[in-house]
Amino acid sequence: MGPELHTIHGHRAVETLAAKLRRRQVVGSREAALETVLVLRQVVSKARFSNIQQLIAVIRGVGRRLVEAQPKEHTVGNTVRRILHNIREEASSATKVSAAAPARNVYTISKFVLQGQPRKHNAGVPKSEATATLTEDDPNDPDSFARGLKPVLMEAIQDVLDELETVYDNVSKNAKDHIHSDEIILTIGHSKTVEAFLKSAAHYRNYTVIVAETAPSYSGHDMARSLSSAGISTFLVPDSSIFAIMSRVNKVILGAHAILANGGLVAVAGSLLAATAAQAHSTPVVVCAGQFKLTPLWNLYHDYGALDLGDPSSVLGFEEGKLVERVDVVNPYYDYVSPELVDVFITNDGDHPPSSVYRLIKETYDDDDNEL
């Protein structure tokens, strides 16, 4: 009667994604998030449950499986948490009328500390008009709960999916307010979010972008190509000259792989170099990222080289046979950039300073999901 029994239905899709994640056939934070939503949608649509706890156990089981397959893709876990949060919300609003009455008069000091002053019954307007109240664990018809709730849940999952699909547009919505005419912007790597952001601003402003080539993946090359084809005046520079050109730069715009609860971020290797150089020149550092990258993790072990490592052959190929034997080649994929180095996060949910990221995380996820 454990979650295992329930997972069987979504089994194949889950295993396929887990394998893809493990083999790195699905890479990139948005890609991974999208795939996760699609799998979870299948799982929920096929799941059989007669109360919300059973469903949550199923989703958690799937989430755990996927996170274990590729722990470095933080967005997988984030998406699962997000969906769990939405599902709980929908379920509680659907079953509200029966549950609300006894839960009313328990107002304690600890609640006062947590939630602040008592409000006038504004427990959040339910998104859907599920007027029929559903009863959990109906002994006569155990499937009635699932049947009644599923349309609402699918809608909740669709919301997450829609958000992921429109994330670039929403992040770059206000791009023209952040980039001014004749500014010089420095960026590094090939972040799709930053790309969309810069291109969106190019409709309104004339400005210059300097792209660091981001060795050894050289993803900066693609970025530069893409930006210049959109008509933006673009320079490509080697990573080693980032510090030297920083004095001419007005703004550094970075992408992120994950944003951590303390306001720090995990970003493509070289970002730390750019951010530190920017700090030395008091140049503002702006991070563009979707909300799905908010990760309820602290910066604990990121300082200690526990970030992802890439393929070493791009640093030192096997052609150098003799050398390869004698040196250890390390190709770290990500940098951890501490919150002091970042000025603002531009997300699809508004602009935020690093210090309020933890609050966004508290609002987006439920505390008990932090450990899946």
Add this chain to the structure above:
Amino acid sequence: MSAVAQSTAFDIYATFQQFLKDDEISPPLAAILSLAEAIVKSNAGTMFELVQALTDGAEELKRRSQNPISLNAGCELFIAFVTLFPHEADNFAELKEELEQQGRKYATEAISFRDKIAELALGFIKDDAVILTHSYSRVVLKALLHAHKTKRISVYVTESRPRGLGLKTHDALTAAGIPCTLVLDSAVAYVMDRVDFVLVGSEAVVESGGLINYVGSNQMAIIAKAANKPFYALAESYKFHRLFPLSQYDLPTHNPNILSFPTPTGRSAGHSDAPSFATLDATTKGPVRSQTSSSSTERAMSQEQIAKNPGVDYTRPDLISLVFSDVGILTPEGVSQYLVGMFAG
């Protein structure tokens, strides 16, 4: 007015002291419990009278205690709660009973807050960590002892003059088998390069996200910042205090006597023993070793000299990495969110 008369018969400060005898109860909780007691003892018949009685009680506590900051945090929390409590009770006596129950219930609940914080802090303590702490704090002690169960840690603890409370921490940790060394308050900069992070407790966490704690915390935070070491503060949520100090001298504990200079005309006791210090200085310039052991008593500051020194200091939020509290791990700015939730809006 009868409410006021009643509260004088009932000695709130004595009750407060009585509650404090329990080692688990910290001043803010003792204050909440005393105020809950005051509700029962008061014969207030309306909400206005009741709040008045509570405010009087809080004033009384504040007036008679030397360090009112943390108990004040408890008082404010409880009074705000009483004022905003959505009451459905028909008669007032019932409501009073309900409020008193709430106070007691919270105090029992609050005992477990330290375990919660210890659990949160555990995630930040690596194996083989070297931790620096300041003075004595129940919540820090609990966190360290909790970490000791699963991880190898060693601790430096400051002596914390003039009360020497660091010795208490040292004894407790040593008894638990944690390697622990006492360091001088003046050796914090010396030891900082050896530690992984700093962990301190708190008297109160204020609205700016800053910290009020035993004197010496501020310099510790400044040094930690300079050495790029994380500075973590542990604070139960009942220590969140609605105060916005801009400097050390804005703290309620500051008074004109603190850091005052003796008037040159009035040759008081402080001045008369100054020459003896000078001579002592000249005679013991020689071997440093023997000096520390033999003259430690002779060289101690007098009571009046200590009285001119602050008991607590204020640490700016930009020096604090994170605040661990029972409501979660917060950035210093995050504390104000909770305070605003309770006291504004």
